[in-house]
Amino acid sequence: MPELPEVETVRRTLSDLAVGKTIANVQVRWPKMIKQPEADQFREAVVGETIQAIERRGKFLIFQLDHYTLVSHLRMEGKFSVNEQSEAEAPHTHVVFEFTDKTELRYRDVRKFGTMHLVKKGTEHDLPSLKALGPEPFDSLFTAEYLYEKLKRTSRQVKTALLDQIIVTGLGNIYVDEVLFRSKIHPHRLASSITLKEAGLIHFYTKSVLEEAVKRGGSTIRTYINSQGKKGTFQELLNVYGRAGKACVDCGTEIIKTKTGGRGTHICLNCQPIEKPL
């Protein structure tokens, strides 16, 4: 499940492989994933364009072309790879950008959840999905005080609030569980009950966990691989996610798995008591 560290790793590996290449043709096998414009207009627009740069905003990949910008979201299972045209195609390949040098950028996605939007260059930040995003975790706007103020003003549980990309962008289900474990905060605490000191812990661990995960090329839980086909290694450092039934690394208490708004949630009830600390 690509969250910020995985998307950033894809951005970096893909930049080395695809920047500077010119699109000669595009095949769209699953038109529904092209959200804007219609698939044939999409094809017509990108043919002849060269990939100038690949950027990231939150969990979105942003391909800067000559006249257009392609905004891609991998959702759960989306993967990009650059292959020789002669190489056999992996199953579930839904979009293929053929380059003029006989290589091609392939997008595959078992679940078909991923999306692509193509807009005129420079207008990408008017897309509702990008426009709504809050600060990047490494942006100077993201501070303990900012987080405290945002959490104070919502009636939601703290985990749900942290997954809201409007408050801070880039956290997903895996890293939010890890951040809350390290902060010793129960995910079901009311966001409005979080103190400034606790917001400081969440702020600190959001940055440190994501930074370390980027260094390690992300976490490979199920199927994630980067654009060079390699797995990440941060899963070795996960303390709670995917460890239900196992002993807490800090206190030995059994990690439990519960639900938060329909999402799996991993907690050490000893390290993360539900009661607000005095």
Add this chain to the structure above:
DNA sequence: AGTCTAGCCTGGGAGC
């Protein structure tokens, strides 16, 4: 206006 829920998807695993 803020919050919640269903829907989008398919493969893999559990249970029968």
Add this chain to the structure above:
DNA sequence: TGCTCCCAGGCTAGAC
């Protein structure tokens, strides 16, 4: 073995 059910989960549209 083969069937059904459930789960994984980011984001959006629509309901409340």
